Amino acid sequence: QENYFSRETLDRLSGKRSDAAWLEAKQRDPDTVYLLFSNLSPMATVTKVNGGHGADVKLCRFRYNAVKDLLQKPATTEPDTPDAPVWFAINTDEDAAELLKRCENSSCFFPKSPNRDLLRLDEEEAGVVAQARSVLAWHDRYSFCPTCGSPTSLQEGGHKRTCLNPDCRSLKGVHNTCYPRVDPVVIMLVIHPDGNQCLLGRKSIFPARMFSCLAGFVEPGETIEEAVRREVEEESGVKVGPVQYVSCQPWPMPSSLMIGCHAIATSTDIKVDENEIEDAQWFPRQQVVDSMFRGAQQTLVVPPRQTIAHQLIRHWIGINSNL
Amino acid sequence: QENYFSRETLDRLSGKRSDAAWLEAKQRDPDTVYLLFSNLSPMATVTKVNGGHGADVKLCRFRYNAVKDLLQKPATTEPDTPDAPVWFAINTDEDAAELLKRCENSSCFFPKSPNRDLLRLDEEEAGVVAQARSVLAWHDRYSFCPTCGSPTSLQEGGHKRTCLNPDCRSLKGVHNTCYPRVDPVVIMLVIHPDGNQCLLGRKSIFPARMFSCLAGFVEPGETIEEAVRREVEEESGVKVGPVQYVSCQPWPMPSSLMIGCHAIATSTDIKVDENEIEDAQWFPRQQVVDSMFRGAQQTLVVPPRQTIAHQLIRHWIGINSNL
Numbered sequence: 001q002e003n004y005f006s007r008e009t010l011d012r013l014s015g016k017r018s019d020a021a022w023l024e025a026k027q028r029d030p031d032t033v034y035l036l037f038s039n040l041s042p043m044a045t046v047t048k049v050n051g052g053h054g055a056d057v058k059l060c061r062f063r064y065n066a067v068k069d070l071l072q073k074p075a076t077t078e079p080d081t082p083d084a085p086v087w088f089a090i091n092t093d094e095d096a097a098e099l100l101k102r103c104e105n106s107s108c109f110f111p112k113s114p115n116r117d118l119l120r121l122d123e124e125e126a127g128v129v130a131q132a133r134s135v136l137a138w139h140d141r142y143s144f145c146p147t148c149g150s151p152t153s154l155q156e157g158g159h160k161r162t163c164l165n166p167d168c169r170s171l172k173g174v175h176n177t178c179y180p181r182v183d184p185v186v187i188m189l190v191i192h193p194d195g196n197q198c199l200l201g202r203k204s205i206f207p208a209r210m211f212s213c214l215a216g217f218v219e220p221g222e223t224i225e226e227a228v229r230r231e232v233e234e235e236s237g238v239k240v241g242p243v244q245y246v247s248c249q250p251w252p253m254p255s256s257l258m259i260g261c262h263a264i265a266t267s268t269d270i271k272v273d274e275n276e277i278e279d280a281q282w283f284p285r286q287q288v289v290d291s292m293f294r295g296a297q298q299t300l301v302v303p304p305r306q307t308i309a310h311q312l313i314r315h316w317i318g319i320n321s322n323l
Numbered sequence: 324q325e326n327y328f329s330r331e332t333l334d335r336l337s338g339k340r341s342d343a344a345w346l347e348a349k350q351r352d353p354d355t356v357y358l359l360f361s362n363l364s365p366m367a368t369v370t371k372v373n374g375g376h377g378a379d380v381k382l383c384r385f386r387y388n389a390v391k392d393l394l395q396k397p398a399t400t401e402p403d404t405p406d407a408p409v410w411f412a413i414n415t416d417e418d419a420a421e422l423l424k425r426c427e428n429s430s431c432f433f434p435k436s437p438n439r440d441l442l443r444l445d446e447e448e449a450g451v452v453a454q455a456r457s458v459l460a461w462h463d464r465y466s467f468c469p470t471c472g473s474p475t476s477l478q479e480g481g482h483k484r485t486c487l488n489p490d491c492r493s494l495k496g497v498h499n500t501c502y503p504r505v506d507p508v509v510i511m512l513v514i515h516p517d518g519n520q521c522l523l524g525r526k527s528i529f530p531a532r533m534f535s536c537l538a539g540f541v542e543p544g545e546t547i548e549e550a551v552r553r554e555v556e557e558e559s560g561v562k563v564g565p566v567q568y569v570s571c572q573p574w575p576m577p578s579s580l581m582i583g584c585h586a587i588a589t590s591t592d593i594k595v596d597e598n599e600i601e602d603a604q605w606f607p608r609q610q611v612v613d614s615m616f617r618g619a620q621q622t623l624v625v626p627p628r629q630t631i632a633h634q635l636i637r638h639w640i641g642i643n644s645n646l
């Protein structure tokens with residue numbers, strides 16, 4: 001099973017990233033591909049709708065000459081691929097309307113809602129955006145050294161930031177303060193002890209009738225399995241026994257690693273934590289199947305296929321009810 | 324299978340942590356348990372060796388009156404448990420020798436090598452240390468706001484830090500800059516296509532003859548499975564196909580989540596990345612079994628049972644060679 005945002009089409013070339021001369025040569029290389037982000041949204045264009053479903057948004061690609069003025073500024077770059085062209089991504093705060101004029105394609109735009117519009121890319125481009133947006137979002141929020149408060153400078157093609165205060169403790173030894181942050185999150189489909197119902201919750205910001213898997217951040221010193229048990233009990237009051245890892249998904253808003261699990265409930269009473277979610281219910285398998293395959297007239301709406309929540313639900317539907 | 328550092332004996336009470344009045348009352352509660360850390364080492368005492376193997380180090384526990392002077396300082400606290408006593412952990416830079424005088428037990432000490440001495444706790448205490456040390460290490464390195472460089476203040480019993488600059492962007496919306504960092508790391512036992520050898524590597528800092536599983540940080544926008552494939556290829560040149568999650572382990576040096584996997588190699592030539600490791604070799608199953616059960620005279624030494632690397636190797640040994 002492959003989740004959206006998961007396909008790696010580019011080589012991360014972490015051995016090359018630290019070579020400043022190589023990076024500079026690649027930046028000027030006429031084959032190099034540049035992506036332009038404004039406010040962490042990638043410039044994209046709507047293509048002809050292919051049969052009414054699926055990917056209809058394509059990333060706009062630029063060459064060095066079209067963006068070199070932006071590189072003079074403290075922009076963020078990100079390299080990739082072996083002999084094939086190298087890719088960089090730039091996030092800029094230039095006026096968005098002016099930026100759009102750089103593109104030959106007149107239908108190009110900056111997706112307004114990252115959570116919705118970024119799900120309309122094709123799988124290959126989604127993987128590139130997952131990497132680029134996570135790293136750019138890190139630069140956007142982590143430009144000061146958390147250890148001493150000084151400014152930092154970008155290194156290794158955007159995969160490191162180093163404190164500019166020569167006395168800073170962060171310069172002695174290797175510390176995570178210098179590297180992009182990835183937040184592990186557990187997301188789980190909780191299965192009723194009878195094997196024929198699953199627990200879904202809704203946040204007040206969800207579209208009408210949509211319910212999804214519960215989820216939460218892994219806390220320090222915690223395993224994946226314990227985080228699943230704790231978050232489910234916190235949010236729904238339901239107790240969980242066995243936990244089974246299914247698959248994961250990078251979620252670049254800003255930089256989560258969604259760790260998807262199935263979990264077997266050992267209790268069934270629901271007590272919703274109203275700070276986190278608005279409602280949580282047990283849904284019978286048939287209602288979930290109907291929602292997934294019969295579409296919008298249903299009483300239950302599940303999240304779109306690009307989400308790991310959808311895939312966890314689909315995986316369960318495919319599983320025999322005799323667990 | 325339960326990994327060291329994984330047992331949760333305390334309730335994280337994340338619903339209570341944000342209640343400042345409750346926290347203050349619990350701090351003064353005579354039943355409350357305090358742990359004292361100096362330079363991120365917990366004060367501990369050596370107990371009688373129980374039969375020559377296993378846990379022989381116990382955490383020193385304090386009551387409010389014994390540490391309240393340290394609480395006046397900007398110390399870090401961490402709450403736990405339901406009706407049972409609440410636990411706090413304090414990290415202080417007071418003179419270590421002076422701190423030791425607070426303990427009735429004369430054999431107490433601050434473990435010098437966290438990587439070695441912290442592995443001598445019993446399983447229950449190891450879980451507490453995993454949580455406490457990760458959170459304390461975060462405070463130690465993240466006292467300034469990475470978004471604007473201003474000082475921050477501690478909140479929610481140590482599980483949040485808020486920027487003190489009222490104009491900071493971090494105060495609008497919810498951002499990971501305010502929360503403890505957890506770094507996902509993949510650690511993997513790579514199995515030869517013949518099913519009867521495994522790939523182990525050694526860093527130059529390892530004890531003589533010790534080899535362990537390869538490991539590396541998950542990068543932004545990457546899945547667990549891709550991180551396994553990338554790190555194995557970077558460090559050893561070996562290509563990997565199927566990846567199977569086995570179990571995970573919190574590793575509080577400072578705050579990693581070690582995600583343990585088995586991975587099946589699709590190539591066998593080894594090309595070591597000398598920046599990262601000193602050597603990598605295929606080891607036959609029998610040699611690994613001998614090393615694990617016959618001890619120190621062997622040509623191969625595997626990491627101790629408290630490491631997830633050990634458990635991944637042990638798990639493989641238990642698996643039939645016909646994969």
Ligand SMILES: Nc1ncnc2c1ncn2[C@@H]1O[C@H](COP(=O)(O)O)[C@@H](O)[C@H]1O
Nearest residue numbers: 183215216217231276497498499502503
């Ligand atoms: N790394 C993080 N990023 C954002 N919010 C976090 C993080 N860690 C903990 N939180 C808190 O967790 C809440 C979301 O709850 P949950 O996703 O269920 O753990 C947020 O509103 C924050 O208060």
Ligand SMILES: Nc1ncnc2c1ncn2[C@@H]1O[C@H](COP(=O)(O)O)[C@@H](O)[C@H]1O
Nearest residue numbers: 174175176179180506538539540554599
């Ligand atoms: N969060 C992080 N903490 C520490 N080092 C990191 C981190 N992310 C990337 N690195 C780099 O990764 C190297 C270790 O390589 P590996 O563990 O194989 O990924 C370190 O020496 C750092 O250069």
Ligand SMILES: [Mg+2]
Nearest residue numbers: 216231235276
């Ligand atoms: Mg939650």
Ligand SMILES: [Mg+2]
Nearest residue numbers: 216217231337
């Ligand atoms: Mg949470």
Ligand SMILES: [Mg+2]
Nearest residue numbers: 214215216276
């Ligand atoms: Mg949640």
Ligand SMILES: [Mg+2]
Nearest residue numbers: 539554558599
């Ligand atoms: Mg590596």
Ligand SMILES: [Mg+2]
Nearest residue numbers: 014539540554
């Ligand atoms: Mg690495």
Ligand SMILES: [Mg+2]
Nearest residue numbers: 537538539599
């Ligand atoms: Mg490594």
Ligand SMILES: [Zn+2]
Nearest residue numbers: 145148163168
């Ligand atoms: Zn600094």
Ligand SMILES: [Zn+2]
Nearest residue numbers: 468471486491
């Ligand atoms: Zn700030």
